[in-house]
Amino acid sequence: MPRWILHVDMDAFYASVEELDRPELRGKPVIVAGPEPRGVVATASYAARKFGIRSGMPTAQAKRLCPQGIFLPPRFDRYEEVAQRIRAILGEYSPIVEPISLDEAFVDLTGTELLHGPPEKVAEEVHLRIPKEVGLSCSVGLGPNKLVAKLASDAAKPGGLKVVRPEEVQSFLDPLPVEDLWGVGPKTAARLREKGIRTVRDLREVPLGLLRSWFGPKGGEALWQLARGIDDSPVTPVREAKSLSHEVTYPEDLFDQKQIVSELRRLSFLVVDRLHEEHVLAQTVQIKVRFSDFTTYTRQTKLPEPTDHPLLVAAEAVGLFSRVEIPPGQGVRLLGVGVADLVPAEFRPLPLFVDPNITDAFHEVRRKFGPEALSLGQAGLE
DNA sequence: TCTGGGGTCCTAGGACCC
DNA sequence: TCTGGGGTCCTAGGACCC
16 A cells, blocks of 8 residues: 655744744744854744854854844753644644654554545645644645655745655655755765765666665665665654663863763763653663864663663763773863663562662652752762 | 754674684 | 684764754
8 A cells, every 4th residue: 555654844943932932033033052152053043044044053153143143042841842732733633643853743644544534635734734723834745655755845845835646756856965865964975976976866877786885785775765765664653762861061171070970970860860751771871972172982881780770870971981081181071971772660670789769769859859959979989 | 163962773893602 | 823604792983863
């Protein structure tokens, strides 16, 4: 059975939510961005984009380009609220809704025709209902798979609707630049450009064997399929997280060893809070360290058994940090702590040395009074 | 212009085992 | 005494996504 996949992409989502909540900002160059000196732009309104502002750009640079811009810090809790209302609308048309981020989702409309009418009608309805009921502009794409649906909504931006039927896929894709394809980033695009390949049509003319020799068996195969609009990946409503992490870029580099250790501990506790929320245990602990010159190191270790013990995770994180050689004269720009190899908390191993009631009590206090209420002395790590 | 934070997936090398 | 070879696990790094 041919599939019908819908892709909904909110236009300049964070900035649009700010304009929704503060109508006096409408039409102005609204820029949702992390604070200087090291923040970057998360979303710029279309009025701000006229000044050349793009997401990912350092906030400092955006201020130079548009001094009159209205710079706002992100309010993720609020964006999450709005995102849920949008997801609820999408959920009326299919049980299979896959949120990609706060502002984007796929909906599998295959086989929903008897209940909701033809997919094209559903696409039109969604495209009308979201602005009407949520007050925000969205772009909608409909196609035979996720790849095509997403590219269709890109083509419809801002505020449009585009349907690409199966027989139109190739002519729709052919003129697009290769970097529009999902999974073709700056590096791959540059390598392709060196070989004279700029558009999807160019890419489609490269034999599979050649692509494999350039990009490896998997990479080559993937490019070959992308160029033909082939994408069998399913719309997956709930995906179990495979890893959790927290990282922070500091406004000023850290040099003090004690402060670094205390930050690693704080980040570890935040990660453990999330383990608890998700009711999972982790068997791998990872850290990330970025120095002043932006060189970045990761270290990870596999534990003998899965855990959500805050002291254990913190001790591992600090231990991993000691395995990173600090380049002379370099301060620490970023620290991150993460966990992976997650298993459901029901699989908690029988206690050998650690009384699980201790961790329960720890979480309970932090849940009630917040992360600041209970932190641990240096002695806890030794 | 000095470059966020939270994720996923892939590759490659070394250890280890049969 | 001129080095087998394949599978799996673990780790580090990198590309990419929003």
